[in-house]
Amino acid sequence: MVDRRGAGDEVVTTAAAKRSADAPAESAADVRERARAIPEAAVARLAVYLRVLSGMAEQGVTTISSEELAGAAGVNSAKLRKDLSYVGSYGTRGVGYDVEVLVSHIERILGLTRKHSVAVVGIGNLGHALANYGGFPSRGFPVAALFDIDPDLTGVPVGGIPVNHIDDITSVCAEREVSIGVIATPPQAAQAVCDRLVSAGVQCILNFAPVVLQVPDYVEVRKVDLAVEMQILSFHVARRADEAAGDVVNGVGVDGVVIRP
Amino acid sequence: MVDRRGAGDEVVTTAAAKRSADAPAESAADVRERARAIPEAAVARLAVYLRVLSGMAEQGVTTISSEELAGAAGVNSAKLRKDLSYVGSYGTRGVGYDVEVLVSHIERILGLTRKHSVAVVGIGNLGHALANYGGFPSRGFPVAALFDIDPDLTGVPVGGIPVNHIDDITSVCAEREVSIGVIATPPQAAQAVCDRLVSAGVQCILNFAPVVLQVPDYVEVRKVDLAVEMQILSFHVARRADEAAGDVVNGVGVDGVVIRP
DNA sequence: TACCGCTTGTGAACGGATGCACAAAGTTGA
DNA sequence: TCAACTTTGTGCATCCGTTCACAAGCGGTA
Ligand SMILES: NC(=O)c1ccc[n+]([C@@H]2O[C@H](COP(=O)([O-])OP(=O)(O)OC[C@H]3O[C@@H](n4cnc5c(N)ncnc54)[C@H](O)[C@@H]3O)[C@@H](O)[C@H]2O)c1
Ligand SMILES: NC(=O)c1ccc[n+]([C@@H]2O[C@H](COP(=O)([O-])OP(=O)(O)OC[C@H]3O[C@@H](n4cnc5c(N)ncnc54)[C@H](O)[C@@H]3O)[C@@H](O)[C@H]2O)c1
Numbered sequence: 001m002v003d004r005r006g007a008g009d010e011v012v013t014t015a016a017a018k019r020s021a022d023a024p025a026e027s028a029a030d031v032r033e034r035a036r037a038i039p040e041a042a043v044a045r046l047a048v049y050l051r052v053l054s055g056m057a058e059q060g061v062t063t064i065s066s067e068e069l070a071g072a073a074g075v076n077s078a079k080l081r082k083d084l085s086y087v088g089s090y091g092t093r094g095v096g097y098d099v100e101v102l103v104s105h106i107e108r109i110l111g112l113t114r115k116h117s118v119a120v121v122g123i124g125n126l127g128h129a130l131a132n133y134g135g136f137p138s139r140g141f142p143v144a145a146l147f148d149i150d151p152d153l154t155g156v157p158v159g160g161i162p163v164n165h166i167d168d169i170t171s172v173c174a175e176r177e178v179s180i181g182v183i184a185t186p187p188q189a190a191q192a193v194c195d196r197l198v199s200a201g202v203q204c205i206l207n208f209a210p211v212v213l214q215v216p217d218y219v220e221v222r223k224v225d226l227a228v229e230m231q232i233l234s235f236h237v238a239r240r241a242d243e244a245a246g247d248v249v250n251g252v253g254v255d256g257v258v259i260r261p
Numbered sequence: 262m263v264d265r266r267g268a269g270d271e272v273v274t275t276a277a278a279k280r281s282a283d284a285p286a287e288s289a290a291d292v293r294e295r296a297r298a299i300p301e302a303a304v305a306r307l308a309v310y311l312r313v314l315s316g317m318a319e320q321g322v323t324t325i326s327s328e329e330l331a332g333a334a335g336v337n338s339a340k341l342r343k344d345l346s347y348v349g350s351y352g353t354r355g356v357g358y359d360v361e362v363l364v365s366h367i368e369r370i371l372g373l374t375r376k377h378s379v380a381v382v383g384i385g386n387l388g389h390a391l392a393n394y395g396g397f398p399s400r401g402f403p404v405a406a407l408f409d410i411d412p413d414l415t416g417v418p419v420g421g422i423p424v425n426h427i428d429d430i431t432s433v434c435a436e437r438e439v440s441i442g443v444i445a446t447p448p449q450a451a452q453a454v455c456d457r458l459v460s461a462g463v464q465c466i467l468n469f470a471p472v473v474l475q476v477p478d479y480v481e482v483r484k485v486d487l488a489v490e491m492q493i494l495s496f497h498v499a500r501r502a503d504e505a506a507g508d509v510v511n512g513v514g515v516d517g518v519v520i521r522p
Numbered sequence: 523t524a525c526c527g528c529t530t531g532t533g534a535a536c537g538g539a540t541g542c543a544c545a546a547a548g549t550t551g552a
Numbered sequence: 553t554c555a556a557c558t559t560t561g562t563g564c565a566t567c568c569g570t571t572c573a574c575a576a577g578c579g580g581t582a
């Protein structure tokens with residue numbers, strides 16, 4: 001059952017909340033150690049929990065159980081509890097989790113207490129959409145710089161930010177303290193752009209171009225490859241079609257192609 | 262070493278190529294069985310190998326070793342060989358893989374022998390970019406329908422396809438045999454749109470809206486959540502900062518916040 | 523205060539993916 | 553024809569992540 005006491009109820013009474021308010025029971029070293037051990041898959045889920053929890057908080061929910069949160073996030077409740085245990089033990093047995101407390105601790109672990117300025121490179125179809133997207137700034141990722149190689153674009157404001165020329169990438173990134181670079185250029189230009197971002201000091205890259213980027217060890221790359229996503233869906237369609245065809249006359253494979261004539 | 266004999270060399274002499282040309286050594290049931298067993302992670306990598314191989318083929322490369330392909334795809338060569346073994350044994354020991362043969366077999370396993378028509382719902386910033394993107398049709402995913410709720414948009418062609426009203430989703434999807442639905446609406450509308458896609462018979466969904474969709478078991482959903490990607494990058498920044506701070510005076514945690522005063 | 527019912531947090535078992543290392547198999551050259 | 557060399561395909565050990573199941577802990581209640 002969701003607790004809807006309302007957002008006005010500010011009296012904190014749970015033991016867990018008290019603990020976190022009074023004296024943190026763990027050292028900075030402990031936090032470090034734990035952060036290092038969190039599996040990547042769990043980090044991705046924590047980000048989802050955070051979004052769900054933020055929505056809950058807005059609706060005035062103050063307390064939530066692992067079962068409820070798991071349902072809302074679409075995962076197993078045991079997995080959720082294990083994920084939260086990487087963050088620390090901030091639940092109250094017999095009750096659940098204080099939404100606000102959980103939000104602030106997940107934010108801390110994900111490093112969202114500091115702002116991460118984003119630069120988008122390649123202001124074409126996709127770059128425009130990204131520059132105009134309100135979902136980044138609102139989550140602590142202000143878009144601070146835009147770059148393109150097209151001289152017709154430089155100076156033109158997109159989403160309120162004027163486009164800079166790619167040649168100015170080093171100085172502009174340094175000046176605006178860009179920590180995340182987004183590559184939305186054609187695939188042929190992606191590796192070169194990536195190299196320039198890296199030499200400009202950017203250590204985190206989100207890549208939309210369908211190429212495998214080569215980067216030094218200390219740079220973190222995440223790729224969003226829509227064609228790959230489509231192909232994974234396609235695989236499932238095919239598998240399903242195969243299963244359905246499993247009962248028909250043998251010797252005929254996928255798509256009706258005769259495999260054994 | 263990359264074999265660059267040129268695309269004109271059509272004389273096939275390797276045993277593996279012979280085998281696949283002469284008599285397929287396995288039944289339809291075998292293919293089914295194998296397809297069912299391929300881990301999802303391997304499927305995603307196969308899609309990447311396919312892209313790299315297609316590029317190789319265009320450059321006239323006819324043969325490639327696991328080591329080379331692994332390098333180009335950014336994975337361990339043993340992993341690559343295991344992945345390819347899910348598809349079947351089409352390599353030639355001492356030589357490598359015939360690029361064309363491999364491409365066609367991966368395409369078969371991924372179900373790319375049939376076309377998968379795509380419908381995009383929500384023709385806003387992102388929807389426009391997707392509709393205009395040439396990378397989908399060229400990979401066997403023709404964008405066959407666009408939907409929006411905004412009456413001003415209906416009838417307007419975007420990327421060559423006129424936008425339909427969301428209310429026509431069932432008839433249009435059936436008519437154009439849409440098998441993949443892409444959701445690019447605001448988050449509030451996403452679940453409703455998803456439900457409509459499902460009742461229109463679409464069983465594969467790619468979701469860009471930052472919400473967890475609830476669907477029946479037989480529907481496959483993949484989500485692309487850019488804010489989550491950003492937060493994962495943020496986590497790595499924080500972890501790195503923590504490690505760097507690990508040598509300074511203890512008692513001070515992330516962001517200079519005093520944890521033990 | 524003492525008990526009851528509920529929910530967390532986690533040890534342990536399990537399952538799946540990864541990487542190593544090598545036999546098997548094919549090619550090349552003598 | 554044979555031996556040396558190259559590269560595949562895979563058994564096996566390992567690691568990581570998921571899931572189960574339950575003791576421990578907390579709030580509520582009498
Ligand atoms: N449009 C989509 O929906 C979509 C979907 C998936 C993937 N992608 C990928 O995203 C990338 C961008 O797609 P798009 O449709 O926006 O392409 P686009 O052609 O519309 O835009 C590319 C932009 O990059 C700029 N550019 C080219 N070379 C550059 C360089 N060296 N430095 C800086 N800027 C440079 C161009 O001037 C152009 O403005 C592509 O790699 C594409 O494969 C796009
Ligand atoms: N723009 C981006 O770069 C970006 C990045 C990441 C995620 N997203 C997500 O993608 C989604 C779309 O983003 P956007 O920037 O294109 O938004 P947008 O507001 O520009 O476009 C949304 C479109 O959906 C249409 N729409 C609204 N309700 C609908 C309904 N019930 N049925 C059909 N169409 C409906 C609207 O008319 C509008 O055209 C959002 O959920 C957003 O969070 C966008």
